[in-house]
């Protein structure tokens with residue numbers, strides 16, 4: 528490394544609305560020697576629109592390792608490279624991490640920030656705390672999802688999901704956390720048909736059973752800790768049933784049957800009262 532001039536630029540591109548392409552991102556992409564992109568056909572359209580004619584080279588999950596070695600050689604020769612993904616911020620559920628991990632400390636890396644679906648989503652939904660966990664794309668199987676949501680039970684968890692799997696995932700959440708668990712869904716953010724829904728998992732499931740479920744989706748499952756309304760409500764109900772001498776086990780069965788609360792959660796709460 529000879530000076531502080533960045534050699535590798537991690538450049539965010541729009542997640543739907545082309546006007547979100549920043550002037551700095553465009554300037555950088557015009558000035559570098561090479562742009563590493565996921566799919567050159569997708570990126571060519573975007574870049575053409577902004578009169579960016581820099582050479583494109585593919586960089587995707589199947590050639591990350593090989594390309595990293597090639598890029599290192601070019602960077603050592605003094606070339607400057609920008610990394611973009613199909614949409615949004617590279618390295619966030621997109622290729623780039625291997626490149627950054629390998630090159631960090633050897634060359635100067637900088638970020639040209641911009642659109643990122645999770646950040647856009649988090650900025651526009653109700654939240655009680657700054658804390659959140661990001662799970663990337665959810666694992667496919669119910670068992671893996673159950674483990675993940677168990678791990679993040681006490682923190683709001685944001686994740687990417689496909690429209691084909693959303694209803695199944697919402698049904699799984701109902702089973703893991705009960706019908707009253709709070710969720711938010713952001714669909715087609717920054718695009719013409721942008722939609723954001725917030726409510727109980729039962730309400731949101733019902734909504735998407737009868738409304739359009741297409742496009743790109745980002746979701747939040749709120750932590751049980753942040754579900755204050757639900758907690759107070761359950762606690763009042765548990766207390767009432769306890770005064771009527773119901774066992775903790777019966778209370779869990781009654782409240783999960785009548786109100787859709789998660790049986791295990793009610794049982795744990797009842798034990799502590």
Ligand code: SAM
Nearest residue numbers: 542615616619643644687688715716743744745
């Ligand atoms: N790196 C990207 C970013 O910064 O947002 C995310 C890449 S990931 C491969 C693509 C996923 O992000 C989509 O399948 C969808 O879940 C989510 N996503 C991307 N654009 C979106 C949008 N406009 N609205 C909602 N979700 C979006």
